[in-house]
Amino acid sequence: MTPNKYSKILQKGLSIVEQVVLIVIGIATIFGVLQAILNIWDERTVHVGDLLLLFLYLEVMSMLSHYLTAGKLPVRYPLYIGIIALARFLVLDIKELDAMTMFALSGSILLIALAILVVRYGHVKFPYTDGTDLQSKTD
Numbered sequence: 001m002t003p004n005k006y007s008k009i010l011q012k013g014l015s016i017v018e019q020v021v022l023i024v025i026g027i028a029t030i031f032g033v034l035q036a037i038l039n040i041w042d043e044r045t046v047h048v049g050d051l052l053l054l055f056l057y058l059e060v061m062s063m064l065s066h067y068l069t070a071g072k073l074p075v076r077y078p079l080y081i082g083i084i085a086l087a088r089f090l091v092l093d094i095k096e097l098d099a100m101t102m103f104a105l106s107g108s109i110l111l112i113a114l115a116i117l118v119v120r121y122g123h124v125k126f127p128y129t130d131g132t133d134l135q136s137k138t139d
Contacts, residue, residue, distance in 0.1 A: 026064055033057045052088035059084060079116050083109055 003011070036053050040046055063077035090097070090105045097105070 022064060022068065025060070029057055029060045029064065033061075049088055049092045052084055052091065056081060056084050056088065075119055076116055079112050079119070083112050083116075086112070 033054065036050060036057065040050050059077065059081045063073065063081070066077065067073045086105055086109050090102065090109075094102070
């Protein structure tokens with residue numbers, strides 16, 4: 001099916017919106033990093049939670065960079081961010097958490113890590129093909 005002029009206009013509009021949102025995410029991430037560094041500087045001490053927060057920002061920037069260069073986003077990046085976010089939550093609130101909540105958070109981290117392994121195995125065992133291979137086999 002060939003796209004008509006309306007779908008091309010819509011596609012162009014969505015592409016522009018996508019680029020604007022990516023710029024906003026980049027600026028917000030840089031602002032967050034600067035804010036976290038200023039907080040560390042003001043307190044004159046570095047906590048594990050601060051480092052994990054900086055790693056979260058680093059993963060977001062890495063995800064953004066990969067998306068801008070490749071045009072697609074591997075599912076692993078949000079999973080990495082999820083692990084770091086859960087670990088940060090666990091580290092920061094360990095005193096207030098009951099045993100069941102700690103067990104659930106730890107189990108969630110384990111499940112996400114297993115999901116990353118499954119995705120990585122799938123990419124190695126069943127690599128992607130571009131659409132031309134499928135098209136030539138069906139013709």
